[in-house]
Amino acid sequence: MAAATKLLDELCHLTAQSLTPMDTSEHFQVLKLLGEGSYGKVMLAVHKQRGTPMALKFFPRESTSLFSFLREYNLSLSFCTHPSLTRALGIAYSTPSHYVFAQQASLHGDLYDVILPEVGMEEDACQRVVSQLCGALSHLHSLGFVHRDLKPENVFLCDSACRWVKLGDFGMVKAVGTSVPEVWYSSPYCAPESEIARGNQDSWSSESDRKVGVKEDEEERGKKKARVWVSVEPSTDSWALGILTYAMLTGTHPWAQTASDCRSYLKYREWSDGAGGLDAEPDAWEEPRGESGLIGAEPAEKDGPTPPVAPQFACFTPLARCFFRTLLDPRPRLRGRPEAALNYLEGEWVTEKERARLEEERKKSRGDGAIRTVREKEGRGER
Structure with missing residues (x-):
């Protein structure tokens, strides 16, 4: 067991003995709802005595074990010291219905709010976010933890221009090497190695099933596989970072689901395998180099025909394509770690033609007042 994991367990046992009951309204002025999900809800509040704004995270006691609550709290309090990780504030208590802890409040929403459908966000803002997330994930990995739930809703904004973002929501965090049930769900964020669990009792057919826990009848449950x-590995976070970056740049996803029967994913797999070769040495994939020897240059062509670039990646420069192939390698043991992605910053990721198209889309949207974030669009029932 890693030292950090052992210390985390010890902190949970100590905190369990000192967790006290408290009335939220006595100490906080609750202002508004910041977010909610299967875990519970997050409320923006002001500490009445200190005048400090903070986010209160409420976990229903009926569906949350005390240990899982304390684990997330202590992980955020004691180990999330990187500036791009959301940190707890040392306040944890219980009410008759909830476990609650206070954390830093990000007053500008989350990344989901600024990704425009079919357009994405500005390339320089995207690179700023990627740089910060690489640091946050690398910090967690260095301690022996894997986040396992990187997505736009869990990246919080400290300013509207994404100059400072924080990765949060540590409820899915596990120690590297922990044995867990593999889960497959119909989403581009689900890594390809998870497909071995497709159809088993822990998997979902859609992301909405994953969030709300759709009930099944006895016949359906009987068809589920065991x-x-x-083993939990950092490569899971690398895959999610690659998909998230694609979403930031384009306002869409490269495929609907990472599955062997998804045509758009198969197109990518064909290009990825052909460009690097299934038998490529690991070193050749950790830091892709071309004939020039520069990181980010397209690999030198091999003998025989090379599959054309997957259509959904044709709008990117060679530098960006290498970035994506490093993080989105279908083989987890050869997938680059987040810190390797830093090699691809400071260069252009989107082709001039695509940049001109995106700018035209932004102008058109500004002109007719039709700019809407992904969340606003889905809130109206659109797809």
């Missing part, structure tokens, strides 16, 4: 147990 659990598949796997």
Whole structure:
């Protein structure tokens, strides 16, 4: 067991003995709802005595174990010291219905709010976010933890221009090497190695099923396969970072689901395998280099025909394509770590033609007042 993991367990046992009951309204002025999900809800509040704004995270006691609550709290309090990780504020208590802890409040929403459908966000803002997330994930990995739930809703904005973002929501965090049931769900964020669990009792057919827990009848449950147990690895976070970056640049996803029967994913797999070769040495994939020897240059062509670039990646420069192939390698053992992605910053990621198209889309949207974030669009029932 890693030292950090052992210390985290010890902190949870100590905190369990000192967790006290408290009335939220006595100490806080609750202002508004910041977010909610299967875990519970987050409320913006002001500490009445200190006048400090903070986010209160409420976990229903009926569906949350005390240990899982304390684990997330202590992880955020004691280990999330990187500036791009959301940190707890040392306030944890219980009410008759909830466990609650206070954390830093990000007053500008989350990344989901600024990604425009079919357009994405400005390339320089995207690179700023990627740089910060690389640091945050690398910090967690260095301590022996994997986030396992990187997505736009869990990246919080400290300013409207994404100059400072914070990765949060540590409820899915596990120690590297922990044995867990593999889960497949219909989403581009689900890594390809998870497909071995497709159809098993822990998996979902859609992201909405994952969030709300759709009930099944006895016949359907009987068709489910047994659990598949796997080891938690940092490569899961690398895959999610690659998909998130694609979403930031384009306002869409490269494929609907990472599955062997998804045509758009198969197109990518064909290009990825052909460009690097299934038998490529690991070193050749950790830091892709071309004939020039520069990181980010397209690999030198091999003998025989090379599959054309997957259509959904044709709008990117060679530098960006290498970035994506490093993080989105279908083989987890050869997938680059987040810190390797830093090699691809400070260069152009989007082709001039695509940049001109995106700018035209932004102008058109500004002109007719039709700019809407992904969340606003989905809130109206659109797709």
